[in-house]
Amino acid sequence: MTTSTTPEPSAAAPLLDLQALVVAVNRRRRLWSSVALLGLVSGTAIAVVLPPPPTAVTTVLVAHQEDQPNDTGTLIRTDVALLSTTRIAGKALQSLKSTEKPEDFMNDYRGTGLTNNLLRIEVSATSGAEAVARARALAEAFVADHVRRMREAANAEAKALLDQRDRMRAELAQVNKEIGALPARTDPKASADVETLFARRAELNSRIADFDQRAAEARTGTPRVVSGTQIVDGPREVEQSLPRAAATKGAIGLVLGLALGLGLAAVGTVVADRPVLRREISAHLGASVVAELRSVPRRPALPWQRRRTRAAHERLTATLARAVRGSTQPVSLLELGCARTTSVIALNLAGALAAEGQVAVVDGLPGRELAKSRLQPDGPTVVRGDEAESVPEQARRIGVGSVAPGTAWTDLRYLGGRAVLVVRAGHGSAAWLHTVARQLADQRIPVIGVVLVDPDPRDRTDGTLWDGLHTALRGHDERPARQNPTGRLRTERPARQNGTAPLRTERPSMTAAGVPDSDQEAR
Numbered sequence: 001m002t003t004s005t006t007p008e009p010s011a012a013a014p015l016l017d018l019q020a021l022v023v024a025v026n027r028r029r030r031l032w033s034s035v036a037l038l039g040l041v042s043g044t045a046i047a048v049v050l051p052p053p054p055t056a057v058t059t060v061l062v063a064h065q066e067d068q069p070n071d072t073g074t075l076i077r078t079d080v081a082l083l084s085t086t087r088i089a090g091k092a093l094q095s096l097k098s099t100e101k102p103e104d105f106m107n108d109y110r111g112t113g114l115t116n117n118l119l120r121i122e123v124s125a126t127s128g129a130e131a132v133a134r135a136r137a138l139a140e141a142f143v144a145d146h147v148r149r150m151r152e153a154a155n156a157e158a159k160a161l162l163d164q165r166d167r168m169r170a171e172l173a174q175v176n177k178e179i180g181a182l183p184a185r186t187d188p189k190a191s192a193d194v195e196t197l198f199a200r201r202a203e204l205n206s207r208i209a210d211f212d213q214r215a216a217e218a219r220t221g222t223p224r225v226v227s228g229t230q231i232v233d234g235p236r237e238v239e240q241s242l243p244r245a246a247a248t249k250g251a252i253g254l255v256l257g258l259a260l261g262l263g264l265a266a267v268g269t270v271v272a273d274r275p276v277l278r279r280e281i282s283a284h285l286g287a288s289v290v291a292e293l294r295s296v297p298r299r300p301a302l303p304w305q306r307r308r309t310r311a312a313h314e315r316l317t318a319t320l321a322r323a324v325r326g327s328t329q330p331v332s333l334l335e336l337g338c339a340r341t342t343s344v345i346a347l348n349l350a351g352a353l354a355a356e357g358q359v360a361v362v363d364g365l366p367g368r369e370l371a372k373s374r375l376q377p378d379g380p381t382v383v384r385g386d387e388a389e390s391v392p393e394q395a396r397r398i399g400v401g402s403v404a405p406g407t408a409w410t411d412l413r414y415l416g417g418r419a420v421l422v423v424r425a426g427h428g429s430a431a432w433l434h435t436v437a438r439q440l441a442d443q444r445i446p447v448i449g450v451v452l453v454d455p456d457p458r459d460r461t462d463g464t465l466w467d468g469l470h471t472a473l474r475g476h477d478e479r480p481a482r483q484n485p486t487g488r489l490r491t492e493r494p495a496r497q498n499g500t501a502p503l504r505t506e507r508p509s510m511t512a513a514g515v516p517d518s519d520q521e522a523r
Contacts, residue, residue, distance in 0.1 A: 023456045024269040024276050025262065027426055032261025039257020043249035052245060053124040056131035058139045058235040060119045063228025065150060067117070076113035083111040083121065083142055091141040096133065109138060118232075128237040135235035147226045154222040158215040165211035172204040275433065276426040276456060278463030284433035285421060289463030290449035291316040293341060316451065317348045320420060323448055324353065324398070331448070332364075332399030332416030336436065337427030338453040339365050339402065345422060345451070346400045350380035353396060360391040364401035364415050405432065409439045422451045 025032070064075045082088065089102035098105075109123040121139055125131035179197050275281050278289045293312055324331045333349075335342035343365070350359045359380045380398075383391060391397055399415025401407075412419070419440060428436070440447060452463070 020277050020280065021266060021269060023459065024274070024426065025265045027276060027456060028265040028269065032258060032265045035261030035264065036254055036258035039253035040250050043253025044246045047242070047246040047249040051242065052240055053126065054128040054131045055122055055124045055238045056128070056135040056235050057120060057122050057238055058135045058231060059233035060121065060139050060142060061228065061230055061232045062117050062119050062146060063225045065153065065225055071116050073113060073116055076116050076119060079119055080111040080113050088138070088141050088145055091145065092134065092137040095137045095141065132235045132237055139231050139235065143229055143231065146229050150225045151222050154218050158218040161211045161215040161218065165208050165215070168204050168208045168211065172201060172208065175201045175204060273430050274426045274428065275430055277459055277461045278452060278455065279461040281423060281425065281433065281452060282450065282463040284430050284437065285447065285450055286437050287421065287447040287450050289452050291319060292452045292455045294454060313348055316345065317352050320349050321352045324349070327418055329417030330397040330399060332401055332412065332419050333422055334401050334403045334412065334419050335422045336403050337424035338422055339367055341453050342400060342422040346398055347380065350398055354380055358392065358395040360395045360397050362397055362399045362415055364399055364411065366402060403436045409443055412445060413443050417445065418448050419445050420449050420451060421447055422453060424453045425455045
C-alpha cells in the first residue's frame with residue numbers, strides 16, 4: 001500500500017539546546033572534576049607552602065567633630081584612606097626607628113572601618129612581636145595625627161571667630177566715638193541719626209558676644225574629640241590555624257576550579273558540536289537508533305554490570321541476526337569511535353549465525369582489534385580485507401570496517417551492501433556525521449540502523465525517524481523508483497526472505513536541490 005504525502009517544514013532548531021549542553025557537560029565530568037580537584041589541591045598546597053605571615057590587630061575608637069547619627073560611614077572611610085598615607089606610615093616608622101620606606105610599609109598593613117567610629121588596623125611582619133610593635137606604633141601615629149588635625153581645625157575656627165569679633169569691636173569703637181561727638185542739643189532731624197547709631201551699637205555688642213561664645217565652644221569641643229580618640233583594643237597577635245587556613249583556601253580553590261572546569265566544558269561542547277543525544281545522532285545520520293550499548297570496560301566489571309552488558313549484547317545480537325538473515329546482501333558493521341566494541345559485536349553475531357552455516361568475518365578495521373579478540377577454537381573465521389576473496393561463496397560474510405576520518409570510502413562496498421553504524425555518543429562532530437551519511441549514500445550503501453555506544457543513561461529523547469521526508473535521509477533501503485502507467489512514482493518493498501522483514505525500511509533519499517511534490521509516494 002502506498003500513500004501520497006507532502007513534507008512539512010521542519011521546526012527551527014534552537015540556537016542553544018540546553019538539554020544537549022547539560023548532557024554533554026555531564027559526559028565531560030572528568031574534565032571539570034579534575035579541574036575542581038586541581039583547584040582544591042592548589043588551594044591547600046598554597047596554604048601549606050605559603051602560610052600567612054604573622055599578623056597583629058588593634059582597634060581604635062575615632063571621635064569626629066562632625067559626628068552625626070545618620071552618617072553613612074563617610075568619615076570612617078576618610079580615616080581609612082588617611083591611614084594609608086606616607087605621612088602616618090613615616091611617623092610610625094620614625095617611632096620604631098626603622099629605615100624602611102613608608103611606601104613599602106604601607107603594603108604590610110590595612111585598615112577596615114567596623115562602624116562609624118571604630119577602625120581596625122591589621123599589620124603583618126616577619127614575627128609576631130614585630131607585628132604587635134608595628135601595630136601599636138601605627139595606631140599611636142594615627143591617633144596623634146587625628147588629634148593634631150582636630151586641634152588645628154578647632155584653633156583655626158576659633159581664630160577666625162575671634163578675628164570677626166575684633167573687627168566688630170573696632171566698628172563698635174567707631175560708633176561710640178560718633179555718639180560721643182554729637183552735640184548736647186540737637187534738632188529733630190539729627191535725633192533720627194542718633195537713634196540709628198545707638199541701634200547699631202546694640203547690634204555690634206550682640207554680635208561680639210556671639211563670636212566670643214562660638215570661639216569658646218570651638219575650643220571646648222576639642223578636648224572631647226581628643227579624649228574620645230583612643231586605642232580601645234590593644235595590639236595582639238592573631239592566631240594562625242594551619243588546618244583552618246588550608247580548609248578555607250582549599251574550598252576557595254575547589255569553587256574556582258569547579259567554575260572554571262564547567263566553563264571550559266561548556267565552551268568546548270559548544271565549539272566541538274559533538275551530538276550526544278539519540279535524536280541528534282539519528283537526525284544527522286538519517287537512520288534510526290536500534291540499540292544502545294555500554295562501552296566495553298577496560299577493567300574488570302562488577303557482577304551485575306557484567307550481567308546487564310551480557311543481556312544487552314544478547315538482545316543486539318538477536319536483532320542483528322534477524323536483519324542479516326532477512327538480507328540478500330552481506331551486512332557490514334561500520335564503527336565510529338568504538339572499534340573494540342564493534343569487534344565484540346561482530347564476533348557475537350558471527351557466533352550466533354555459525355549454527356546455520358559457515359560464517360566469515362571480514363576485518364576491514366585499520367587496527368588490530370579483531371586480531372586481539374579472543375576467538376574460540378571452533379568459532380567463526382576472521383580474515384583481513386585483502387583476503388576476503390578466499391572466503392567460499394556459500395559462506396555468510398560479515399564485514400567490519402570504520403567510517404572514522406581517513407576512511408577509504410570506496411572500499412566499504414566490498415565489506416557489505418548494507419551497513420549498521422556503531423557510533424560512540426559524543427565522538428564525531430555533526431559535520432562528520434553528515435559526511436558519513438553523504439558518503440554512504442554516494443556508495444549506494446543503505447544504513448539499516450545505528451547502534452549507539454556509551455549513551456547518556458538519562459537520555460529520554462527519541463532516536464527513531466518517524467517523519468523523515470523533509471530530512472536528508474541517507475542510505476535508502478528501496479529499489480529505485482519507477483514510473484507506472486499513470487505517471488506516478490512507485491517504490492517497491494524489498495522481498496522478504498525466511499518470513500522475516502528487514503530491520504527497518506528507510507524512505508527514499510532526496511537530492512539536496514530537489515523537493516518532492518505531492519505525487520511522490522513513500523511509506
